[in-house]
Amino acid sequence: MSCHRESKLADHFIPQEVIRKKRDGMILSQAEIAYFVDAIAKETISEGQVAAFAMATYFQGMNIEERISLTCAMRDSGDVLNWQDLAFNGPVLDKHSTGGVGDLVSLVLGPIIAACGGYVPMISGRGLGHTGGTLDKLDAIPGYQTQVSNQVFRDSVKEIGLAIIGQSANLAPADKRLYATRDITATVESLDLVTASILSKKLACGLDSLVMDVKTGSGAVMKDLESSIELARSISAVANGAGVKTSCLITDMSQVLATSAGNALEIAETIAFLTGEKRAGRLAEVIYALADEMLLISGLAMSKEEAAKKRMLALDSGAAAQKFAQMVAFLGGPNDLLEQPNKYxxxxxxxxxxxxxxxxxxxxxxxxxxxxxxxxxxxxxxxxxxxxxxxxxxxxxxxxxxxxxxxxxxxxxxxxxxxxxxxxxxxxxxxxxxxxxxxxxxxxxxxxxxxx
Missing domain, CATH: 3.90.1170.30 (Pyrimidine nucleoside phosphorylase-like, C-terminal domain)
Structure with missing residues (x-):
């Protein structure tokens, strides 16, 4: 099953009937889900009805077809980026992590992929609770702008092959409202809603392919391996069903991933990794595995051997470090951050x-x-x-x-x-x-x- 933006949503559904149907364990149609998500985004249904839908879904669950419909409807509730007019000579791809401590992977991985010929429009988040946020780390760089116009975002991706920024106000707005409700109704852990929340924002970025890094262990959202496997399989099935080629890796978060945890300290370790000054074992293992998977799934490499060769060349030649430096400067940071990190x-x-x-x-x-x-x-x-x-x-x-x-x-x-x-x-x-x-x-x- 794949899903497409509906030209006209049905207007004859009644919110409480959609809720009742899910409450009673029945399967919702694509049209019913599209109607309800549209009503969430337009705020034509009450907070109580959003909460009731979340709770009904939490207890009754959804099948894969319903998850795909929910994900696509949330994706289509706002802007969906399209890169075709820019005529890229490589694939548009991204990676997403379910979060952890000392997880600076995105800051190294994006530049590696860009140096290998990919285009990486990475929309990241801020930390909340014990997990660190990629945007917070970038905010440690003086002048770096994580909130930019769509034009600046597109220009950075086109010129450099990379931009790491925050979510715009109109990217998957239904997810923002639904997540806020889940947060206060103890339904955050719903596998169906977690899957749709993660993927709706990523699929709104107009990706050709996606690699998911699902964490497991004491520092992960999913503490045990069984839950992490279930989430990884759900994400893979839904994203592929929605038309984006996706694969998942499960990586350990039973200890801090990098050798540092903290915003400026993780930027310093990012720079040390990119320049070759320091590439810690476990961190390198995860970065290399994700890079190879991204290169393979996007067609930038045809074998594991070619992928490994390409990503090491990107690092050892300094090309990946240059991409990071160019992105920082383009988005308002200093031109010489890599040469003088201690200055900034x-x-x-x-x-x-x-x-x-x-x-x-x-x-x-x-x-x-x-x-x-x-x-x-x-x-x-x-x-x-x-x-x-x-x-x-x-x-x-x-x-x-x-x-x-x-x-x-x-x-x-x-x-x-x-x-x-x-x-x-x-x-x-x-x-x-x-x-x-x-x-x-x-x-x-x-x-x-x-x-x-």
């Missing part, structure tokens, strides 16, 4: 190590708690309108399996007061466990095709 990125007043009082192997990490330590420092939001301190966070974070003692730091905390440092240190030490025996390695990547 804000720094915290206090940078101190955190040590464990006992020794042992780092065996487990409550990654969500680590993320909340960054929030408490001022680097994330407790409420949507919170202002951020871009200088704070953690770096040189230890990885699972690493031997720690009173002289080997668990991490360095970047704070702007001694009180904030002390609170963060307590949170972080409480979020990890040490064992005498070295733990078994944790898988970084899971192959969806081989998982049952």
């Amino acid at each position: 990125l804000p720094k915290a007043e206090i940078i101190k190590p955190v040590f464990m009082s006992e020794s042992g192997y780092l065996s487990s990490m409550d990654t969500r708690a680590i993320g909340m330590a960054v929030v408490d420092l001022g680097g994330g939001r407790s409420k949507a309108d919170d202002k951020l301190d871009y200088s704070v966070g953690l770096n040189q974070i230890a990885q699972l399996g690493q031997k720690l003692d009173s002289k080997t730091p668990l991490c360095f905390v970047h704070a702007n007061s001694e009180e904030a440092f002390s609170r963060a240190a307590l949170r972080i030490k409480g979020a990890i466990k040490l064992t005498e025996d070295e733990p078994k390695p944790v898988s970084t990547l899971y192959n969806l095709e081989t998982l049952k």
Whole structure:
């Protein structure tokens, strides 16, 4: 099944009858779903009716056809970007992550793909709760504009092959209202609604192909592998059913992905990765796997070997770093950020190590708690309108399996007061466990095709 923008929506449906039908476990037609989503966007139905629909869907669920219809209707509730008039000589593609801590992948991956001949119109979000947001990281760069006109967005993608910006006011507006209702009615976790929410915004970007990075583990939205597999399969089926070639990777978030967590610190690590100064193992593994999948699914590479060769050439030649630098400058940031990151990125007043009082192997990490330590420092939001301190966070974070003692730091905390440092240190030490025996390695990547 594929879906197309309806030329005229049926006007004879009654909202409460659509709700009743789903409440009773019946299958909604494409026309019924399109009508209801249009009414959500136009605000011609009440908040109570939106909440009732969300709750009915939460308990009764939807089949794949309904999910496709819901996703397409939400996509079509606002602007749907079209790139055909720009006559690109390569595919339009993107990647989306379900979120985590120290997940700076998009900042490296977009430039790699652009350097390989792809066009990446990446519309990203801000952090809320324990997860960091790509836009917040870019806001740590002085002058960088994450909210730009459609023309500037199109120009950046055309000239550079890349733009990372925020969602416009009229991109999938039905999702904005439905998500706000889900947030206050305990229906955020609905697989059907999660799938449609993620994909409606991505499919509105006019993509040829999409690769999803579904996280699993203590720092992920989906804490267990079974739930992550279910979400990955739902996203893949719905996106492909909606006409966008899509594949999913499941990656581990049982520990901080990069070696840093915090906005300016993650920009610094992004620059270090792109320039070759530092490419941490697990972070590199995830970036390389996603890059190869994007190159393969879009046709920019015909084999895994060719994909690996292309992405390493993009990195090692400096082409990917150049794409990042060009994007930053085009969207208002400094022209020499890569050459002088310390000149521009804000720094915290206090940078101190955190040590464990006992020794042992780092065996487990409550990654969500680590993320909340960054929030408490001022680097994330407790409420949507919170202002951020871009200088704070953690770096040189230890990885699972690493031997720690009173002289080997668990991490360095970047704070702007001694009180904030002390609170963060307590949170972080409480979020990890040490064992005498070295733990078994944790898988970084899971192959969806081989998982049952």
